[in-house]
Amino acid sequence: AGLGILLSRRGDYKPIPCIEDVSVPVARLPEYVADVTALIGRFSTKAGFYGHASAGCLHVRPFVNLKTEDGVTAMKELMDGAFGLAVKYGGVMSGEHGDGLQRSYLNERLFGPELYRAMRELKEAFDPRGLMNPGKIVDAAPPDTDLRFGPGYRPYELRTYLDWSSDEGFAGAAEMCSGQGVCRKLGEGIMCPSYMATRDERDTTRARANALRAVLSGKAGKEFLTGNEMRETFDLCISCKACKSECPSAVDAAKMKSEFLAHYHDIHGLPLRDRIFGNIHGLSRAAAVFPALSNAFMESGVGKSMLERIGISGERSLPALSGESFTEWFRKRPRKARVTHAGKVLYFHDTWVSYYQPEIGKAAVRLLEAAGFEVILAERRGCCGRPM
């Protein structure tokens, strides 16, 4: 939970894992906490602390803006300072997560030349061609190599259709992905159903955010924003919004897909299928004049091949129209049911209730009227798109 709260923070100051899980003997933990707090304070910033105090292991992530030179310098000095504290208290740089690409460069200083040489020889013995995790544990590059964001990072501000102010811009929303890859999990939760089905990195929430970030940061040309590769990257996203609640960084790929599609359709036009589904209320109302005939037609060979032509599998059965629409039932229902002593209730009957499952609306109306409410229908309202 601690990590999720930290990573869902919007803006340029991100919780950087540069100190992360320095671990010290439990008895020295209070002194270490005081020292590391003072160290972070010297850079006029704050940090998130969470972890396993009983094991002397705290995760400490200072907020640093790595899009500036000062931020990169601060990160390196914080790492040096944390290294000094680990040595001072007889601890290690990583008690839980491993050194990775970021902190392995400290290992020679931490373990001394003799032990470091032995570690290098051991790695070479098992991996003479340096294929497995190059640059980790030994022979690491400096910590500011290959930063996701660095001082040269300047995303361009796209004119957007949606309001992205709470993410500090569309680019800010794409930047929320920290690359952890929780969206690749299988067998628990919902995120991400497209990856669970295909097991292809391209169908993860991470890939979608990264693809957008690549365009907005200028790493990929602006034309990629409305290109077919981007469309394919978002194609299988079903906009379920599971990522918004399950991703530790609360990446909202469904909202990003809506923004992307608006730009894509500006260039390529709206496909017929989208026009049909966009007008699902009007089409349902027209088809509901002869519901039995419409249902039979949609299940016929001609109906199926029509669906195939607009990109809907003929093996898929469409929801059947109800014999009587909700509004017809509502108008025809007996007068005596209308008791009104408890007040008025405005009922929004959507397209689904109106033409496909009026039982839902009937049950709601019966319940409200039994409780003494007068039910009024919202006559001028749009379609929420639920039948889609």
Ligand code: SF4
């Ligand atoms: S909204 Fe899209 S990216 Fe997010 S979990 Fe659902 S399918 Fe995956």
